[in-house]
Amino acid sequence: MSNVTRNFFLFLSQNKALNNSAKKWGLRLGASKVVAGVTIEEAMTSIQTLNQSGLKATVDHLGEFVTEANEAEEARKACIEIIEAIHSQQIDSQISVKLTKLGLDISPDLCMDNMRSILDAAKDTGNFINIDMEDYARYQATLDILFELRNTYDNVGTVLQSYLYRGMEDLDDLKGIPLRIVKGAYKENEDVAMQTKEAIDANFLRMIQKHLLNGGYTAIATHDHHIIENVKTFTTDNEIPKDQFEFQMLYGFRHELQLALAKEGYTFRTYVPFGKDWYGYFMRRLAERPQNVAFAVRGMLSK
Numbered sequence: 001m002s003n004v005t006r007n008f009f010l011f012l013s014q015n016k017a018l019n020n021s022a023k024k025w026g027l028r029l030g031a032s033k034v035v036a037g038v039t040i041e042e043a044m045t046s047i048q049t050l051n052q053s054g055l056k057a058t059v060d061h062l063g064e065f066v067t068e069a070n071e072a073e074e075a076r077k078a079c080i081e082i083i084e085a086i087h088s089q090q091i092d093s094q095i096s097v098k099l100t101k102l103g104l105d106i107s108p109d110l111c112m113d114n115m116r117s118i119l120d121a122a123k124d125t126g127n128f129i130n131i132d133m134e135d136y137a138r139y140q141a142t143l144d145i146l147f148e149l150r151n152t153y154d155n156v157g158t159v160l161q162s163y164l165y166r167g168m169e170d171l172d173d174l175k176g177i178p179l180r181i182v183k184g185a186y187k188e189n190e191d192v193a194m195q196t197k198e199a200i201d202a203n204f205l206r207m208i209q210k211h212l213l214n215g216g217y218t219a220i221a222t223h224d225h226h227i228i229e230n231v232k233t234f235t236t237d238n239e240i241p242k243d244q245f246e247f248q249m250l251y252g253f254r255h256e257l258q259l260a261l262a263k264e265g266y267t268f269r270t271y272v273p274f275g276k277d278w279y280g281y282f283m284r285r286l287a288e289r290p291q292n293v294a295f296a297v298r299g300m301l302s303k
Ligand SMILES: Cc1cc2nc3c(=O)[nH]c(=O)nc-3n(C[C@H](O)[C@H](O)[C@H](O)COP(=O)(O)OP(=O)(O)OC[C@H]3O[C@@H](n4cnc5c(N)ncnc54)[C@H](O)[C@@H]3O)c2cc1C
Pocket: 131, 132, 133, 134, 159, 161, 182, 183, 184, 185, 186, 221, 222, 223, 224, 225, 248, 249, 250, 253, 254, 270, 271, 288, 289
């Protein structure tokens, strides 16, 4: 996809008025192909189906960039409800959270309190919380919160993005912490982030290999079969056990490949987003791939 189109969808992803309208629309524009429903019940049903075919999950209650404390409180409560639903229905799923949804932009202390409450609930049921990485403006704040939480909790990890120049160096401070490594989904300035696919892909492999060799649990989150094949060869050649890493992809993407990897004996985890706040997430997916735009257009026409 050209940079112009990518930037256009990334620009739309940040449009607050459209985001607010989308909450009232329900899933539209083909979003239901990549968003597993609006309610917790719908998400749990989708995950049960994935579990039955050998896929684990990490569930994300969609939403980000919250500016009111009561919205952050709602998000905290919803997260705990999800943790309880996973436990009571014996579903194989972790939870992914975004700190801006839990109040990071309002106050880091509020966000930290919300995270502690969520992590206590997760600990009680033996679950794990992964903190998604958002845009660069929140990067250091996210790492600071993670480091603070890791003093008390071992059931929390985060994400590093290979488009950031500092990613390789940050891995040194994150030794021993479970990490998801991704290419990166936001529009970032060239001062902080690589801009070409070649550079981002090469750094992606370097970061994955470094964290694996450091002995850290590594989730390789990508739809890119070249990267996946490379990781398979690297882990075999370096005798890295299959229980030290997993592959992850997003719900609705390359489902056959997800199943094939699980069948080969790799741990596979599908990232399952749900909720009425689907707009920003969906626009970022449209920015990534022209085929996604095609199914959005089909979705629009079929409504
Ligand atoms: C589980 C998960 C969690 C994520 N969490 C975060 C996060 O916390 N923060 C963040 O910034 N980003 C996150 N991302 C998004 C990520 O940063 C990328 O923007 C996104 O994954 C697109 O990059 P890619 O590695 O999948 O491959 P791309 O660079 O998009 O694609 C590379 C190649 O893979 C093939 N390919 C890709 N998609 C398909 C497809 N659908 N069908 C067929 N072939 C395909 C094509 O050959 C394509 O050229 C996450 C992604 C995943 C999968």
